[in-house]
Amino acid sequence: MVRFQYRQKSRSGIKTVLAICVFLIVITVFFYGINSLSKTTETKEKESLENSLSRSITYCYATEGAYPENLDYIKDNYGLIYDETKFMVDYKVIGSNIYPDVTVIEIGKEK
Numbered sequence: 001m002v003r004f005q006y007r008q009k010s011r012s013g014i015k016t017v018l019a020i021c022v023f024l025i026v027i028t029v030f031f032y033g034i035n036s037l038s039k040t041t042e043t044k045e046k047e048s049l050e051n052s053l054s055r056s057i058t059y060c061y062a063t064e065g066a067y068p069e070n071l072d073y074i075k076d077n078y079g080l081i082y083d084e085t086k087f088m089v090d091y092k093v094i095g096s097n098i099y100p101d102v103t104v105i106e107i108g109k110e111k
Contacts, residue, residue, distance in 0.1 A: 042086075042106070049082050050104050053089065056080050057100065066096040 056078040060068045071091040074080045082089070090103040 045083075046087065046104055046106060049087055049089075050102075052080060052082075053102055053104070057102070061099075067093065067098070067100050069093060 053074070056074045057067060060066075060074065060078060068074050068077075070093070071080075071089055086107055088105045088107055090101075090105065092101040094100060
């Protein structure tokens with residue numbers, strides 16, 4: 001005859017909660033990494049556009065002796081292509097022999 005019965009406590013509830021917590025942590029870290037990578041990509045894309053504009057403007061001045069009159073001139077003659085839904089380029093000509101004021105602004109970006 002068994003006088004004392006030891007019942008093993010069911011720990012499946014604790015294991016389930018722990019598994020869900022670990023899963024949520026992994027998903028959170030994954031989405032944080034994706035978001036960080038996306039921000040880095042957007043920053044690099046903006047820098048690439050700024051560098052491309054600078055090279056095109058300088059090349060135009062070197063070959064033609066004057067800076068481009070407007071942004072469309074650079075697009076048409078020097079092959080500048082960028083996503084106009086993401087970036088707005090403010091191009092202001094100061095003079096034919098003075099480097100233009102160029103500003104690249106991300107559209108829809110809150111800072």
